[in-house]
Each structure stands twice: as C-alpha cells, then as structure tokens.
Amino acid sequence: MPETIIELNNVWKTYYMGNNEVHALQGISLKVKKGEFVAIMGPSGSGKSTAMNMIGCLDVPSKGEVYLSGKDIMNMSESNLAQVRGRKIGFIFQKFNLINTLTAKENVILPMILQDMTKQERELKAYEILKLVDLTDRMNHRPNELSGGQQQRVAIARSMAMNPEVILADEPTGNLDSKSGSTVISFLKKLHKEKGTTIVMVTHDEHIAHNAERIEYIKDGKIEKVKHNK
Amino acid sequence: MYKIMASKLNRRIKEYFMLAVANLFHRKLRSWLTMIGIFIGIAAVVSLISLGQGMKDAIFSQFSALGSDNIIIQAKQATFGPPGSSAANPLTKDDRNIIKKSRGVELVATRLIKAVQLDFDKKTFFRYAATFPDDSDGRNFLIERFKFKIEKGRFIEIGEKNKIIVGQNYAAEPVLDRELRVGDKLSINKKEVEIVGILAKTGNPQYDRTIFLNEEALREIINLEDRIDIIIAKTSNEEDVEQVVETIKKNLRNHRNVEKDKEDFEVQTSQQLISSLGTILTIVTAVLVGIAMISIIVGGVGITNTMYTAVLERTKEIGIMKAIGARNSDVLLIFLMESGLLGIVGGIIGVCLGIALSKTVEIIAANALGSELIKASFPPVLIIGALLFSFLVGAISGTSPAIQAAKLKPVDALNQE
Numbered sequence: 099m100p101e102t103i104i105e106l107n108n109v110w111k112t113y114y115m116g117n118n119e120v121h122a123l124q125g126i127s128l129k130v131k132k133g134e135f136v137a138i139m140g141p142s143g144s145g146k147s148t149a150m151n152m153i154g155c156l157d158v159p160s161k162g163e164v165y166l167s168g169k170d171i172m173n174m175s176e177s178n179l180a181q182v183r184g185r186k187i188g189f190i191f192q193k194f195n196l197i198n199t200l201t202a203k204e205n206v207i208l209p210m211i212l213q214d215m216t217k218q219e220r221e222l223k224a225y226e227i228l229k230l231v232d233l234t235d236r237m238n239h240r241p242n243e244l245s246g247g248q249q250q251r252v253a254i255a256r257s258m259a260m261n262p263e264v265i266l267a268d269e270p271t272g273n274l275d276s277k278s279g280s281t282v283i284s285f286l287k288k289l290h291k292e293k294g295t296t297i298v299m300v301t302h303d304e305h306i307a308h309n310a311e312r313i314e315y316i317k318d319g320k321i322e323k324v325k326h327n328k
Numbered sequence: 329m330y331k332i333m334a335s336k337l338n339r340r341i342k343e344y345f346m347l348a349v350a351n352l353f354h355r356k357l358r359s360w361l362t363m364i365g366i367f368i369g370i371a372a373v374v375s376l377i378s379l380g381q382g383m384k385d386a387i388f389s390q391f392s393a394l395g396s397d398n399i400i401i402q403a404k405q406a407t408f409g410p411p412g413s414s415a416a417n418p419l420t421k422d423d424r425n426i427i428k429k430s431r432g433v434e435l436v437a438t439r440l441i442k443a444v445q446l447d448f449d450k451k452t453f454f455r456y457a458a459t460f461p462d463d464s465d466g467r468n469f470l471i472e473r474f475k476f477k478i479e480k481g482r483f484i485e486i487g488e489k490n491k492i493i494v495g496q497n498y499a500a501e502p503v504l505d506r507e508l509r510v511g512d513k514l515s516i517n518k519k520e521v522e523i524v525g526i527l528a529k530t531g532n533p534q535y536d537r538t539i540f541l542n543e544e545a546l547r548e549i550i551n552l553e554d555r556i557d558i559i560i561a562k563t564s565n566e567e568d569v570e571q572v573v574e575t576i577k578k579n580l581r582n583h584r585n586v587e588k589d590k591e592d593f594e595v596q597t598s599q600q601l602i603s604s605l606g607t608i609l610t611i612v613t614a615v616l617v618g619i620a621m622i623s624i625i626v627g628g629v630g631i632t633n634t635m636y637t638a639v640l641e642r643t644k645e646i647g648i649m650k651a652i653g654a655r656n657s658d659v660l661l662i663f664l665m666e667s668g669l670l671g672i673v674g675g676i677i678g679v680c681l682g683i684a685l686s687k688t689v690e691i692i693a694a695n696a697l698g699s700e701l702i703k704a705s706f707p708p709v710l711i712i713g714a715l716l717f718s719f720l721v722g723a724i725s726g727t728s729p730a731i732q733a734a735k736l737k738p739v740d741a742l743n744q745e
C-alpha cells in the first residue's frame with residue numbers, strides 16, 4: 099500500500115466579498131498517494147484551483163485539515179512549511195509564472211538556491227534537467243524571448259529542480275496550442291513513468307485527463323465522482 | 329549545527345546579493361533616480377566634513393607655528409573685526425610694560441593691525457596694515473614665529489619711517505593694472521611710502537594681502553598715540569605657561585583697575601586660541617552637515633518609495649518565489665539587500681562626488697584666492713563611515729517595504745496580476 103503524501107480532509111474554503119460569502123470548497127476530501135497520476139476536472143468556478151492551492155500548501159483551509167506526509171500543516175511553522183514545500187512539491191501553472199528578470203537556467207536554479215544547494219551541484223543539475231526538456235540551446239534566454247511552449251517546458255524543468263515527490267499542474271496546457279500541449283503532457287507522463295513522480299493535474303480536456311490513472315470530478319467545491327482509468 | 333547554519337546564511341546572502349544586483353540593473357533608470365537623493369546628500373556631507381577638517385588642520389598648523397609657549401593679549405572686542413579695532417578700552421604701551429615686567433615673561437612683541445587707504449597709480453583701495461615692533465628682540469621673535477621671509481628686496485630696518493614691505497599677493501593685485509615692485513611708491517592714508525621688499529608666500533591668505541611697516545611709522549600716519557592691538561608674550565623656557573597667564577591677568581587687572589572675571593582684556597595661550605577656533609569650525613561644519621543630512625533623509629524616503637513600488641510590481645514574483653520554497657525570511661533578505669544596495673551604490677557615487685567637489689574647492693581656493701587654508705582632508709573614518717551610513721540608510725528605508733513583501737500570503741501574491 100503506497101503511502102499518502104497529501105490528504106485533504108473535509109476542507110472548506112470560504113471567501114468573504116463584502117456581505118457575500120463564497121464557498122469555494124465545501125467539504126472536499128481527497129488523498130494523493132505516492133506514484134499516482136491524478137487528474138482533476140470540473141466546470142469553471144467549481145473550486146479546482148482552490149483545491150490545488152490547498153494540495154500545494156499555498157493556502158490554508160477555513161475549516162478542515164490538510165496533511166502533508168501525515169503532518170497537519172496548521173502545526174508547521176511558516177519557514178518550515180516553505181522549506182518542505184520547496185523540497186517536496188513542484189508547481190506548474192497555466193500562466194507559466196517564470197521570473198522575467200532571470201534566464202531560463204536561473205529560473206531553474208532558483209529553487210535550488212532556496213534549498214542551499216552548492217553552486218556546482220546546481221549548475222550540473224540545471225543542465226541535466228534542461229536537457230531533459232530539450233531546452234539546452236535556450237537556457238540563457240529570458241522568458242520573454244521564449245515561446246509559450248518553451249516557457250512551459252522551463253516551468254516543468256523548474257518544478258523538477260528538487261526532485262519533488264509531487265508535481266502539481268493547474269491547467270498546464272491551458273495557454274498552449276495542441277502541439278505544445280501534447281509535448282508538455284508527454285513530459286509529465288515520462289516523469290511519472292520513469293521517475294515515479296506523483297502528478298496531480300487540473301485540466302478541462304477529457305482527452306488529456308485520460309492520461310491519468312484516476313480522474314476526480316469536482317462540482318460546487320466537492321468531489322462529485324471519481325473515475326479510474328484502465 | 330550552528331556552523332552549518334551560518335555558512336548556509338552566508339551562501340544565501342551571496343546569492344541574494346546577485347539577485348538584487350540583477351534586479352537593480354533591470355530597472356536602471358529608476359535605480360539611478362532613487363539614488364540621486366542619497367548621493368547628493370553623501371557628497372555634500374563628505375565634502376563639507378573634508379573641507380572642515382582640512383581647515384582645522386591648516387589653522388592648527390598655522391597657529392602651532394606660533395608655539396605653545398606664547399601668550400596673546402588683546403583688549404575685549406565690542407564687535408567682530410581685526411584685534412583691537414573696536415575695543416572699548418584698548419591696550420596701551422603701559423600695559424605692554426606691565427606685561428613685560430611680569431614674572432616668567434621673557435620678551436614681548438606688540439602689533440598694530442589697522443585698515444588703511446592705499447593710493448597707487450590713481451587707484452584707491454583698502455587693505456590691512458600690520459606692524460613690526462621697533463625693538464630688535466620683539467621684531468626677531470615675530471619674524472621667526474610667523475616664518476616671514478623676503479622674496480624680493482629687503483626687510484625694513486628699525487626706525488625707518490616711510491618704507492614698507494608688502495605681502496605676496498601684491499605681486500598680482502587685481503585692483504591694479506600692474507603688479508607692485510620693489511621701489512614703487514604708494515601712499516598710505518595720503519602719506520607717501522616706498523616698497524623696499526616683497527614677502528615670500530606665507531600660506532596665510534590674510535598675511536599675503538597685508539602691508540607691513542614699523543609700528544612707530546604707522547602710529548605717525550594715523551595718529552594712534554600709544555594704543556596697541558595685540559601683545560604677544562614669550563614665556564621663558566622653564567615657566568609654566570598657565571601660571572604666567574594668571575600672573576599677567578593679575579598684573580593687568582591691578583593696572584587697569586578691573587575686578588576678576590570682569591576683565592576688559594583677554595589673555596590666551598596660542599593653544600587656547602587654536603582650540604576655540606577649532607570649536608567654532610566644528611560647530612559650523614556640524615550645522616552644514618546637519619543641513620546636508622536632510623538630503624540623505626529625503627533620499628531614504630525615495631528608497632522607501634521605490635521599494636514599495638517594487639513590492640507592488642513584483643507581488644506575483646514574490647508569490648512564485650514562495651511557491652518554490654522561499655521563506656518569509658528569504659523574501660525579507662532579498663528586498664533588504666536591494667534597498668541596502670541602492671543606499672551603498674548611492675553612497676559610493678556620493679563619496680567620489682564629494683571628494684571631487686572638495687578637491688575642486690581646494691584648487692579654486694588655492695588658485696583664485698591664493699588661500700592655503702582651504703584644504704580637503706579625507707580621513708579613512710570619513711569614507712568608511714559614509715559608506716556604512718549610506719548602506720544603513722538604504723536598509724532601514726527598505727525595512728518596511730521588505731516586511732510587507734515578506735508577509736504576503738503565497739496564494740494571494742500568486743493571484744495578483
């Protein structure tokens with residue numbers, strides 16, 4: 099039985115907009131186990147991104163618990179949580195979210211700096227990963243000198259920097275044409291297969307979702323149904 | 329454990345420093361504009377202090393030429409001006425004799441310093457005339473102490489009435505069409521005199537524009553009778569200077585019939601004179617530096633403003649950094665580095681500018697005014713202090729924006745557009 103890396107237990111998230119309450123999450127429960135490839139689907143505004151933020155410990159629930167490797171994140175200090183997040187979780191966003199003042203290589207190196215990796219280690223590692231995503235010829239370019247597909251590959255490389263246990267991808271193909279999109283997906287699949295990295299991916303595309311072993315359907319901030327592929 | 333943490337912190341500081349440099353370069357124009365306030369302020373502070381210090385050094389060396397065993401006696405002044413000019417109760421020859429007879433006094437030299445009207449070549453101008461005593465002991469003492477040297481011609485002899493020597497600056501007096509030469513005749517308060525010598529440069533701008541003549545000669549020209557502006561007393565070697573000062577004070581009080589602490593005259597050692605001048609200079613410098621500080625404060629506010637803007641602009645970036653593992657303390661450090669860097673780069677430019685400025689003032693003063701009193705001096709403490717200070721101003725100004733950046737919640741920062 100593989101261990102559970104992230105667990106949401108009856109998580110609520112409520113936003114207050116003036117006098118209005120928006121319940122983005124309404125008691126969602128979800129387990130992500132080591133080595134899984136999970137897709138999350140659901141209509142717009144159903145709470146997918148909010149749920150991903152919880153899974154990635156970027157946000158804290160209004161109610162309910164989030165466990166990271168069995169530890170309640172509410173009991174972790176800010177600096178400890180940040181360090182653990184940096185080591186265990188890699189993020190890929192719909193809008194790439196690279197740092198524009200840094201080159202592709204520097205973007206990949208940044209998480210390593212934050213984890214105190216030495217300079218030689220970093221250089222070596224960054225080159226290795228960029229080779230994996232086929233970008234060694236672009237590694238000294240800044241994001242605005244790269245195509246969307248290339249930027250997303252840099253983001254994938256960055257998410258791999260610390261060999262995380264989990265990669266969280268919120269609509270990674272949302273801003274890409276279908277060709278770049280399928281390249282990105284194929285990289286994620288490769289990571290999952292070859293390195294056994296756990297992957298959680300939000301997508302609107304049923305076809306893309308079928309790459310996952312399991313699809314969680316969210317509606318109104320709750321899991322509506324779960325579908326196992328194969 | 330502690331060692332590992334320290335070395336990690338060290339490494340991070342180095343990395344963040346590079347990040348900060350990259351960011352400042354990315355926003356070149358704004359970085360420059362932000363630094364203006366700091367570097368103007370630092371430049372002003374550095375040049376003011378260096379000139380103030382230089383002046384103090386120059387005055388100190390001028391007066392120490394007088395020797396510390398000398399005592400200077402003047403009548404109390406009603407207003408500012410050359411010694412004795414506005415004294416209610418000037419010193420007289422009787423006072424001189426009292427001082428001369430005081431215990432511990434080896435010899436005395438008297439001086440008159442008066443503004444006079446000079447006429448030469450149909451031009452009229454006003455200058456100070458200073459005198460040499462008409463006794464050889466006093467005269468030799470003065471010449472030796474002030475290091476007067478003749479460049480052209482000769483000194484005036486004791487008793488000569490219509491002969492003068494002039495300071496170096498008369499060689500190129502701007503009022504006149506040509507320089508004054510040995511043998512020229514000019515008139516002092518309408519009385520004709522002849523130049524017999526020109527002094528070598530003394531380094532003191534006052535002396536270099538003064539004319540010198542015998543005391544009795546000046547007395548006759550402006551009807552001074554027996555008043556004296558300054559008396560300089562040389563103490564004999566074995567005497568304690570402070571003791572002699574007290575003796576002179578007591579004798580003068582008796583002679584002039586005044587009570588203690590109500591003296592209408594001043595008795596100072598050259599040491600005291602230096603230190604009181606030094607104090608005045610320090611106060612003047614401090615006031616000017618205080619004004620320059622305002623510029624630095626304004627510069628600091630500029631840094632705060634720039635850093636707040638940077639936090640707003642880079643909210644998303646902060647969110648990304650936090651998502652990929654940056655702790656609050658990392659974000660804080662990165663932003664502090666950036667503002668500190670703004671401060672210290674401003675400081676470096678300011679120090680260079682300040683050095684250039686005070687050197688320029690020094691050169692202008694030396695060439696145009698012939699003054700060697702204005703000299704720039706740069707003690708290492710000043711340079712290092714200025715740099716440290718500018719870094720601190722930067723870091724302190726950036727503290728509040730950096731804290732704001734550090735406290736951003738990752739998800740909120742990420743969702744910023």
Ligand SMILES: Nc1ncnc2c1ncn2[C@@H]1O[C@H](COP(=O)(O)OP(=O)(O)OP(=O)(O)O)[C@@H](O)[C@H]1O
Binds near residue numbers: 122140141142148
């Ligand atoms: N910061 C916020 N403040 C207020 N309401 C929010 C905030 N973030 C999300 N919401 C609301 O919470 C609900 C869920 O949002 P979320 O972004 O999770 O949806 P989503 O499933 O990711 O949608 P999409 O497919 O469009 O990305 C929405 O109704 C949204 O308006």
Ligand SMILES: [Mg+2]
Binds near residue numbers: 146147
């Ligand atoms: Mg979303």
